[in-house]
Amino acid sequence: MTSQEIREKFLKFFENKGHTIVPSSSLIPDDPSVLLTTAGMQQFAPYLSGQVKPPYKRACSIQKCFRTVDIDEVGDETHHTFFEMLGNWSFGDYFKKGAIDYALDFLISELKIPIEKLWFTVFKGENNIPKDEEAIDLWMKKGIPKEKIFEFGLKDNFWGPTGLTGPCGPCSEIHYERTEKPCSLGKKCGPNCDCGRFVEIWNLVFMEYHKNEKGEYETLPQKNIDTGIGFERLTAILQNKKSGYETDLFLPIMEEISGAKHSGAAPDLTGGSPRMLRIIADHIRGACFLIADGVLPSNIEQGYILRRILRRIIGQGKILNLGEGLPKGVLLPNLAKKVIGLYGDIYPELKKRQVDILTVIQKEEEKFGRALENGLREFGKISHKTISGQEAFNLFSTYGFPLELTKELAKEKGLKVDERGFQEELKKHQEISRAGLEKKFGGHGLGETRVFSKKDEEKIKKLHTATHLLHQALRDVLGEQVKQMGSDINPERLRFDFSYPEKMTLEQIKKVEELVNQKIKENLPVKMEEMDKGKALKSGALSFFKEKYGERIKVYSVGGYSKEICAGPHVERTKELGGFKIKKEQSSSAEIRRIKAVLE
Numbered sequence: 001m002t003s004q005e006i007r008e009k010f011l012k013f014f015e016n017k018g019h020t021i022v023p024s025s026s027l028i029p030d031d032p033s034v035l036l037t038t039a040g041m042q043q044f045a046p047y048l049s050g051q052v053k054p055p056y057k058r059a060c061s062i063q064k065c066f067r068t069v070d071i072d073e074v075g076d077e078t079h080h081t082f083f084e085m086l087g088n089w090s091f092g093d094y095f096k097k098g099a100i101d102y103a104l105d106f107l108i109s110e111l112k113i114p115i116e117k118l119w120f121t122v123f124k125g126e127n128n129i130p131k132d133e134e135a136i137d138l139w140m141k142k143g144i145p146k147e148k149i150f151e152f153g154l155k156d157n158f159w160g161p162t163g164l165t166g167p168c169g170p171c172s173e174i175h176y177e178r179t180e181k182p183c184s185l186g187k188k189c190g191p192n193c194d195c196g197r198f199v200e201i202w203n204l205v206f207m208e209y210h211k212n213e214k215g216e217y218e219t220l221p222q223k224n225i226d227t228g229i230g231f232e233r234l235t236a237i238l239q240n241k242k243s244g245y246e247t248d249l250f251l252p253i254m255e256e257i258s259g260a261k262h263s264g265a266a267p268d269l270t271g272g273s274p275r276m277l278r279i280i281a282d283h284i285r286g287a288c289f290l291i292a293d294g295v296l297p298s299n300i301e302q303g304y305i306l307r308r309i310l311r312r313i314i315g316q317g318k319i320l321n322l323g324e325g326l327p328k329g330v331l332l333p334n335l336a337k338k339v340i341g342l343y344g345d346i347y348p349e350l351k352k353r354q355v356d357i358l359t360v361i362q363k364e365e366e367k368f369g370r371a372l373e374n375g376l377r378e379f380g381k382i383s384h385k386t387i388s389g390q391e392a393f394n395l396f397s398t399y400g401f402p403l404e405l406t407k408e409l410a411k412e413k414g415l416k417v418d419e420r421g422f423q424e425e426l427k428k429h430q431e432i433s434r435a436g437l438e439k440k441f442g443g444h445g446l447g448e449t450r451v452f453s454k455k456d457e458e459k460i461k462k463l464h465t466a467t468h469l470l471h472q473a474l475r476d477v478l479g480e481q482v483k484q485m486g487s488d489i490n491p492e493r494l495r496f497d498f499s500y501p502e503k504m505t506l507e508q509i510k511k512v513e514e515l516v517n518q519k520i521k522e523n524l525p526v527k528m529e530e531m532d533k534g535k536a537l538k539s540g541a542l543s544f545f546k547e548k549y550g551e552r553i554k555v556y557s558v559g560g561y562s563k564e565i566c567a568g569p570h571v572e573r574t575k576e577l578g579g580f581k582i583k584k585e586q587s588s589s590a591e592i593r594r595i596k597a598v599l600e
Contacts, residue, residue: 001238003249006111006231007062007346010086013106014060019088022061024347027293028302028480031538035302036066040087041160041167041205041226047091048167048207050221057093062086062231064289064347068305072404074282075275077236077243078199081309082286084231092222096172099204099225100138103174107202111238117177119191119198120144123158123170124151129217132157135172135206150190159205159226165534167207167220174202176237201237202229213534245278253281253338257322276316276408283309284332288339291357292349296481297364298499298591303481308402310364315405318372319412332365333358368400375399379409389421396422397429456491461569462577462599463494465526465558466516469574470496470597471542472562473515477508484542485592493583493598500593504585516580523575524559531555533565541565 011021025043027036034042040063046052063085073079090098107113120139125131131151139149151157160168175191175198183189183197191198207224209217232244239247245254257277290306297307313332322331336357344351375395382391387410395401403422410417467487474482478500486497504512531539533553541555542564556570557563571577579600588594 001111003231003235003247004346006235006238007086009110010106010229011060011062013110014058014088014102017058017102019058019060020056022059024061024063027064027066027290028295030540035305036068037063038065038067039063040065040085040228041089044089044091044226045166048089048220048224048226049210054091056091058088058090060086060088064293066286066290066305075278077196078230078233080232080244080282080286082282082289086229086231086234088225088227090225092224095223095225096134096204096206097138099206099227100135100142100172103202103204103227104142107174111234113176113237115143118144119148119150119175119177121150121152121157121173121175121191123172124153126153126158127217129154129158129170129209132170132172132206135170139172150192152192156192159203160207161211165211165213167224167226168209168211168217169205169207169226171203171205173200173204175199176201176233178237199233199237200230201233203227213532243278245281249342250281250285252342253285253335254278256335256338257281274320276320280313280316280322280335283313284335285339285343287313287361288336288343288350288357289347291360292347292353294479294481296360296479296501298481298501300483300485300499303499303591307364310361311368311400311402312404314365314368314372315401316408318376319408330362332361336361371399372401375401376409379406382415386416386418389418389423389425392417392419392422393425393429396426457569459491459599460489462571463489463491464568465570465574466577466580466597466599467494467496468556468558468562468564468566468570469516469519469577469580470494470512470595471498471564472558473512473519474498474500474595476515477511478504485588493596496595496597497588497592498595499591501591503587504593509582509585513580513582519558519561520574520577520580522559523573524561525573526570527557528570529555529557536565539563 015021022043025037029037029042031042031045037043040061041048043061043063044054044059047054064082065085066082068081070079071081074081088099088102104115107118108115122135122139123129123132136146136149140146157171157173158168159171160166173191177198179197181197183193184195185193189195189197191200205226205228207226208220210220211217232247232249235247235249236242236244241247244250254277257280287306287310290302295302295306297303297310299307310332317331340350340354340357344354350357375398378399379395379401387406392401392403392406395406396403403417403419407417407419467489471482471484481499483499484496485499488495530552536553536555539555540563553565554567555563556566558574577599580597581600582595582597584594584596586594
């Protein structure tokens with residue numbers, strides 16, 4: 001059964017059961033407290049929490065997801081950074097019985113998986129949340145023997161929320177028995193055993209709680225169902241493969257990588273594919289999807305994740321001598337083309353953004369490739385058995401080596417890495433940088449230690465308000481990857497630093513300037529609200545140096561246009577600002593641009 005046939009069977013099955021098919025949302029979630037979309041339920045969170053009335057009672061989707069929490073496990077038989085999740089939802093409609101009935105019906109009747117191969121887990125009860133006796137009873141009524149139902153606590157059988165707060169609940173997992181051989185660890189075996197005999201394929205979440213900001217579990221006004229199938233795992237089972245990397249979800253990508261490694265020899269794609277090749281295949285697929293959703297390499301947030309996985313590919317490709325004889329900046333775009341060819345019909349954004357994807361990847365490969373060669377020469381000078389934390393940090397800060405790359409290089413040479421020492425050096429560097437930024441930018445760029453006349457204070461107030469308009473205008477023109485990285489304001493001008501990888505064009509600068517002046521002309525009101533930090537972030541308020549804020553913060557809104565967490569002084573209406581003029585746009589540091597502007 002091909003992966004596309006599995007997709008079609010899933011959607012058709014649930015559509016016939018009265019579910020509305022909902023397209024995948026972006027990998028960039030609406031919730032600003034979460035970096036990436038990590039589960040299918042995130043786009044339905046307002047419905048699950050009861051905040052918004054859903055337009056349908058039942059839904060199903062195939063959702064793009066991206067997780068880095070277990071990135072060190074990527075390359076084994078079950079873990080990926082980017083993956084697809086098949087899911088079905090009920091918003092106050094069917095509950096546990098319906099979810100269990102549908103899951104067994106789909107697996108056994110539609111996919112023809114023998115019921116004897118399925119094992120189950122339920123929530124055992126913990127932290128004053130009761131044991132899920134109902135789920136146990138429902139599974140047994142479906143003919144599942146009690147000895148095939150295992151009980152686990154919060155860690156394994158309680159799901160959510162995706163952020164600090166939100167809908168959550170106990171869950172029941174369906175596991176597939178890959179082999180009937182005795183446990184390789186020599187113990188009584190069952191689901192969640194580390195021996196690899198079982199693999200989880202479907203998680204049924206019974207959403208009946210909301211975790212509040214105090215960490216308390218409140219009962220939701222309605223009971224909901226949220227389920228998720230790991231598509232790569234399910235495809236491997238149905239195609240009788242050991243991992244997703246051997247299925248048609250990865251085969252053309254793996255062939256391209258293995259061909260580059262074996263210089264045209266027949267690639268070995270049976271269960272013994274080297275882990276490094278799998279990591280490269282996983283990361284190039286994830287990178288393509290991130291870029292297609294508007295992420296660019298940077299040193300913060302989603303851009304940092306993209307840069308990290310691209311550099312990991314480049315580093316491991318260098319270790320394996322992939323693409324030997326190819327011009328620089330060609331290997332990764334070739335792999336990206338395979339990803340786009342494989343997934344472009346299912347996710348049209350890949351084809352639509354193909355030029356952007358190939359350009360971004362090629363630039364990053366060329367840029368890091370030069371640093372990598374210098375770093376490898378520096379690495380070659382290390383002769384002692386343990387790489388110190390300071391040496392590992394020097395490779396990171398000077399040559400851009402992620403710690404994972406240093407560890408992999410060390411493993412190749414039989415060396416050890418002082419990881420704790422590296423983390424201590426990193427923490428020390430971050431503290432020095434943070435202190436320097438606070439001193440330089442005066443918290444919100446207002447120079448808290450300076451003394452100004454009342455007239456100068458009025459000028460600063462206007463310029464500070466203008467930075468809010470500028471920030472939003474930059475995001476409107478350049479994209480939402482723009483983040484404020486610092487600012488400095490004196491009575492004569494404002495200086496605004498923001499994340500963006502390229503020099504702005506004259507047309508872009510003109511658009512930003514015109515947009516700010518348009519909002520000034522509209523004479524928008526500037527209003528302040530005090531609220532909890534969590535609520536502010538959920539409302540979409542932009543933030544700057546989030547770790548500095550307390551639990552109660554001020555949020556300034558400029559009409560319906562701009563909304564930011566801020567403590568600085570502001571005017572009452574935008575017309576007070578006069579005219580806005582950008583005087584200069586230039587580089588501040590790597591991936592950071594700087595604008596200097598005045599009010600006339």
